[in-house]
Amino acid sequence: MTSQSTQVSPVIWKEDRVYLIDQNRLPSEYTVVEISCCEDMAEAIKTMIVRGAPAIGIAAAYGIYLGAREIETTDRDQFLTKLEAIGELLAATRPTAVNLFWAISRMLKTARQTSGSVEQVQQALLEMAKTIHAEDLQTCKDIGDKGLEVLPKTPEKLTLLTHCNAGGLATAGYGTALGVVRSAWRDGRLARVFADETRPRLQGAKLTTWECVQEGIPVTLISDNMAAHCMKQGLIHAVVVGADRITANGDAANKIGTYSLAIVAKAHNIPFFVAAPLSTIDFALSNGDLIPIEERDPVELYQVGNTRICPVGVEFYNPAFDVTPAELITAIITEYGAVPPGELKQFQAKQLV
Ligand code: MRU
Numbered sequence: 001m002t003s004q005s006t007q008v009s010p011v012i013w014k015e016d017r018v019y020l021i022d023q024n025r026l027p028s029e030y031t032v033v034e035i036s037c038c039e040d041m042a043e044a045i046k047t048m049i050v051r052g053a054p055a056i057g058i059a060a061a062y063g064i065y066l067g068a069r070e071i072e073t074t075d076r077d078q079f080l081t082k083l084e085a086i087g088e089l090l091a092a093t094r095p096t097a098v099n100l101f102w103a104i105s106r107m108l109k110t111a112r113q114t115s116g117s118v119e120q121v122q123q124a125l126l127e128m129a130k131t132i133h134a135e136d137l138q139t140c141k142d143i144g145d146k147g148l149e150v151l152p153k154t155p156e157k158l159t160l161l162t163h164c165n166a167g168g169l170a171t172a173g174y175g176t177a178l179g180v181v182r183s184a185w186r187d188g189r190l191a192r193v194f195a196d197e198t199r200p201r202l203q204g205a206k207l208t209t210w211e212c213v214q215e216g217i218p219v220t221l222i223s224d225n226m227a228a229h230c231m232k233q234g235l236i237h238a239v240v241v242g243a244d245r246i247t248a249n250g251d252a253a254n255k256i257g258t259y260s261l262a263i264v265a266k267a268h269n270i271p272f273f274v275a276a277p278l279s280t281i282d283f284a285l286s287n288g289d290l291i292p293i294e295e296r297d298p299v300e301l302y303q304v305g306n307t308r309i310c311p312v313g314v315e316f317y318n319p320a321f322d323v324t325p326a327e328l329i330t331a332i333i334t335e336y337g338a339v340p341p342g343e344l345k346q347f348q349a350k351q352l353v
Pocket of ligand 1: 051053054097164166177203254255256320
């Protein structure tokens with residue numbers, strides 16, 4: 001199915017079907033694809049038709065439901081065993097964003113805890129997928145508003161720098177880092193956002209700028225290696241990024257390039273904020289060295305469009321994420337408030353699992 005609508009809602013549940021905006025085709029083409037089984041959902045996550053930590057979690061939740069409704073048995077135990085296998089299939093897609101594992105375990109827990117027939121469990125799984133979806137939209141709006149409390153108070157309107165895409169496309173529709181940008185824009189506090197292009201997949205250039213243009217938010221695209229220069233010129237008041245996994249001590253994994261951005265922000269005395277829901281916090285890991293870092297196909301590095309940009313014989317290293325140490329982070333902005341990274345533990349009891 002294709003559509004010309006530009007509403008930012010990367011995962012769509014409509015008339016008993018799941019659709020995804022194909023984020024590999026933006027901004028040149030807005031295409032919505034139907035996902036009809038859990039195998040196709042796993043493939044869509046792997047190939048980044050859907051991407052961004054919370055959006056991956058939401059997609060996986062619907063993926064579990066799609067798998068569950070295909071299980072042909074009335075035996076509860078058999079059903080649960082097959083469901084676990086579907087959970088493993090979806091979990092094997094991308095290793096870094098903890099929201100994926102968080103959503104899968106919430107779905108499996110729902111199945112185990114729902115009494116009654118297999119049909120009743122299937123219905124409960126659909127309700128839980130919809131809940132995870134709806135909660136994320138509200139959570140991101142709350143993150144956006146909480147972010148306003150810690151953004152610098154400046155006489156002039158703010159210019160914020162962001163990296164990758166932590167926007168509506170990466171969540172249910174409002175964004176985490178871009179949620180803060182959206183709330184600042186709504187309240188008349190934002191002059192403009194600078195978007196890093198975000199090599200190698202260019203989520204900043206392709207997706208963040210697209211979202212800003214949809215909303216009429218002034219956006220300036222820079223290449224990743226321009227950030228320090230822009231800071232030195234006094235163009236940036238604060239940096240706001242998202243996260244794929246934050247450990248108990250406040251270290252934060254996010255798109256490759258975030259760490260160097262945090263170092264240059266520190267060097268220029270510019271506040272560096274990480275905006276993320278509690279579902280992105282992995283309290284089971286003590287520090288960021290323990291976060292699994294995804295390595296992706298080198299084609300992302302050596303090919304731009306259809307053109308190979310380096311000679312044959314070169315070797316490649318393509319980590320998709322890096323870890324910013326807690327000491328470089330001014331505050332982590334969650335739906336419950338913004339706190340220094342060392343104070344995250346106060347939210348542990350609020351985390352839904
Ligand atoms: O590889 P991607 O595009 O899934 O990476 C996305 C990011 O790094 C985002 O910043 C992160 O997932 C936060 S999304 C609200």
